[in-house]
Amino acid sequence: MAGLPTSLLRMMGIVVACACLLGCNGSKESASAVNANDRTASSPPVLSQPQGSANSPQLSSDAPAAETTGGFDGNKAYAHVAKQVAFGPRPSGSQAIVKTQEYIESELKSYGCAVEVDAFNADTPAGRVPMKNFLAKVGGENNNGIILLGTHYDTKKLDNFVGADDAGSSTAVMLELARQLCKQRGRYPVWIAIFDGEEAVQNWSETDGRYGSRQMAAQLAMTGELPKVKAFLLADIVGGRNPVFKRESTSTKWLVDLVWSTARRLGYSKMFVEQSASVEDDHDPFLKRNVPSVDVINDFTATGYWHTPQDTLDKISGKSLAITGHVFLETIKALQSRK
Numbered sequence: 001m002a003g004l005p006t007s008l009l010r011m012m013g014i015v016v017a018c019a020c021l022l023g024c025n026g027s028k029e030s031a032s033a034v035n036a037n038d039r040t041a042s043s044p045p046v047l048s049q050p051q052g053s054a055n056s057p058q059l060s061s062d063a064p065a066a067e068t069t070g071g072f073d074g075n076k077a078y079a080h081v082a083k084q085v086a087f088g089p090r091p092s093g094s095q096a097i098v099k100t101q102e103y104i105e106s107e108l109k110s111y112g113c114a115v116e117v118d119a120f121n122a123d124t125p126a127g128r129v130p131m132k133n134f135l136a137k138v139g140g141e142n143n144n145g146i147i148l149l150g151t152h153y154d155t156k157k158l159d160n161f162v163g164a165d166d167a168g169s170s171t172a173v174m175l176e177l178a179r180q181l182c183k184q185r186g187r188y189p190v191w192i193a194i195f196d197g198e199e200a201v202q203n204w205s206e207t208d209g210r211y212g213s214r215q216m217a218a219q220l221a222m223t224g225e226l227p228k229v230k231a232f233l234l235a236d237i238v239g240g241r242n243p244v245f246k247r248e249s250t251s252t253k254w255l256v257d258l259v260w261s262t263a264r265r266l267g268y269s270k271m272f273v274e275q276s277a278s279v280e281d282d283h284d285p286f287l288k289r290n291v292p293s294v295d296v297i298n299d300f301t302a303t304g305y306w307h308t309p310q311d312t313l314d315k316i317s318g319k320s321l322a323i324t325g326h327v328f329l330e331t332i333k334a335l336q337s338r339k
């Protein structure tokens with residue numbers, strides 16, 4: 001889908017190390033992707049009282065009060081990142097990912113959501129790897145028009161890589177969204193998918209990486225539910241201190257427009273910018289099956305810590321998590337009132 005950008009990416013010399021070249025997301029299209037100028041205007045984060053946590057006494061989140069972000073609590077989301085990071089590196093099939101799976105499942109259930117777990121084996125270049133997808137379901141009045149949210153929770157298998165931003169941040173956002181949404185019932189169902197195996201085991205390709213999303217898209221197609229999904233909102237790498245979300249150019253235009261206009265209305269245009277870039281990610285298997293989809297993802301090549309041991313908790317901003325969550329909540333509201 002975005003083979004060309006890959007070569008451009010290589011040409012641009014952004015690639016830090018071959019091993020993680022396409023580990024998370026395929027590629028970026030424009031040379032402006034790494035231009036840091038558009039982030040310099042960001043105001044410094046205002047530090048608020050950190051939420052206490054026995055595991056992370058140094059926990060420090062800059063999240064605004066939940067009332068200002070539609071009820072989405074950025075401090076709670078930040079604590080979910082801290083919890084995941086404390087489990088250590090969480091590649092598919094590892095002991096730490098089993099702990100993460102237990103955490104995700106118990107959190108989702110504690111919010112009152114029905115949770116479906118799909119345990120499957122993925123055939124990877126390194127052999128068969130056990131994986132688990134989670135699908136939390138909030139019912140609605142009309143089953144034709146499911147609003148699907150999603151992220152991956154596995155981390156790239158690299159030495160000392162704890163993946164605070166990739167994929168701790170977006171997993172945290174989904175958990176906090178679930179806390180908000182599981183107590184609501186709208187016109188349309190809201191399903192929250194948390195995928196295993198987004199990261200490539202060796203080299204990112206059509207068959208290495210996106211194991212969980214490919215599995216879920218195929219499953220939902222088999223049960224006949226996939227055509228009922230009216231929109232898929234994907235989040236990935238959303239917790240950085242000054243993230244730049246570009247309009248992902250393979251995503252469905254009307255849905256990108258809806259998310260970006262929602263962000264603009266809420267005053268988040270500094271984070272949701274008008275530039276575009278192409279990224280391969282977990283929305284691809286859904287796009288291929290004609291599900292309107294959008295990927296909200298940071299300009300990860302510009303972070304400097306993507307797929308390195310520096311992707312640690314100190315890189316995470318509760319404010320960025322809260323803004324992402326707020327935009328998702330408001331977009332869901334708009335989708336609920338859209339036929």
Ligand SMILES: [Zn+2]
Pocket residue numbers: 023024025156166199307
């Ligand atoms: Zn990644």
